[in-house]
Amino acid sequence: MSDRETLGAALARCGISRRALLKYSSYLATLMALPPAASSAMAEALAKARRQSVIWLSFQECTGCTESLTRSFSPTLEDLIFNLISLDYHHTLMAVSGAAAEAARLEAMKENAGKYLVVVDGSVPLGDDGAYSTIAGITNRQMLTETVEHALAVISVGTCAAFGGLPHADPNPTGAVPVSAIVTGKPVINISGCPPLPEAMAGTVSYILSFGKLPELDHLHRPKAFFGDSIHDRCYRRPFYERGMFAKSFDDDGARNGWCLYELGCKGPVTYNSCATLKWNGGTSFPIQSGHGCLGCSEPGFWDKGGFYRPLAAGTGSPGVAVGAAAIGGVAVGAASAALHRRRLHDQGGEKPK
């Protein structure tokens, strides 16, 4: 496919009919809660869109995000959309190309200045001058800074890129920071999750391609269409929460009968994502449906929230020592004040107390 060929023509060449594209656009528009007319507008725009130049940078990450997005359970239209964008640089996929890959990145930046999207997965290490992760002899920070300079927008894919993720967890030995800590002056869209939902990625890219603007974002710069509701609010186990019926262990009758996993540490009430509605593996299931509480993986600092199996209602710290010491201190002060009172009575020649 040439760069000048439209997506519609390329899809038709791959055997994707206009009707299928309309269905897919309706699906995306529904996911993103767009008005009914938006689906046909989206289909028209997608069909006429030319290949979007994308530069995909991978920093401190586990490749789980790329795996999630490129290895869906079966070939889907999302795959084709990804195949049809002009993926001019992807570090993981092009690693063996060495200097040629880097040349492709620089050439794409030059040819599409102001138009290309930068997709980043992984956090950026700043400790020890960024020595913990380098590509082609330059640090991740240098590569990110020079790549985003003439970009249209930056999409941080996965919690590591969006919020620092696992590398950022205490004690953060590499000094990892999220992309938004470095990129200024460019729109940054965070599609968090460990890994993120493929639909969120496909929907966001399609929206930008269709309407030429960014989707509505929440206060953490995530598309509201996919991160507008909490897992808890959309969870099929939610009615059991209201009834006060909670699983006490992962294999008890309550857990098997769909009771709420709140007591087992589920972070669904404070986690915003679409897992409970879109689910994974083609809508088969999601962690809570499989019997495990939500880890809160699409939220900042989810590794450092006091433990995955600690209920949300419990504090994050262990106050035992501090509270015990405070109580002992209180008794000591109280006893001292009582002793002072006794001495004062004695000095005044009062009655000897019992």
Place this chain on the structure above:
Amino acid sequence: MTLLDAARGPVLQLALAIFAFGVAWRLSSLLLLPFARDKSLPRTGAPPAAFAALREILRRSWPQKSFGRASLFMTVNSYVFHLGLALIVFAFAPHILFIKSLFGVSWGNLPNNVIYAVAVVTVASLAAALIRRISNPVQRIISTFDDYVAWFVTLLPVLTGLAAASHLIARYETLLAIHILSVALFLAWLPFGKLMHAFLVFVTRGMTGAYLSRRGAQL
């Protein structure tokens, strides 16, 4: 660190430490004070001190007939919000989990919807108590700043808890953080004001009963 992280972590720990210090200080300084020796002989037929104390604790749980209807509203209303607060604190599953995280003990819970209903009644009852305090001339005169602070720090956790449960006004995590902060305020204030009656109410009633019974007072 987010507001919720701060509330669940250092703020809650600090509040618990202040609470533990304050309660230990108040109780020890009171209980370790010297007792004046009572040289009088107990009246004939005076019951043992422990029995007299227990009897007084029970007797003062309902007003005497001589007070008639004058104190009926305050008595019933006080029972409503005290029982409501007890149910909210000790029968709501997330609160039981919080207590379990501190002391390692837990018990059964009521359905959340029942607790929400109890909380609404409790808020109404607390509002009625404030209206009564302001509208009754005698109560208004004897009320101090501490009375109003005690009312406020008691109401706040119930209100913020209801708001969090119903996702009113703001996002859940923000409301939950505010709720925990309001609980922290309640814990930090409790030992230093009239809310300390939670620990002292039966002590003072018992002491009064034992003291007066020995002297033959017909309570």
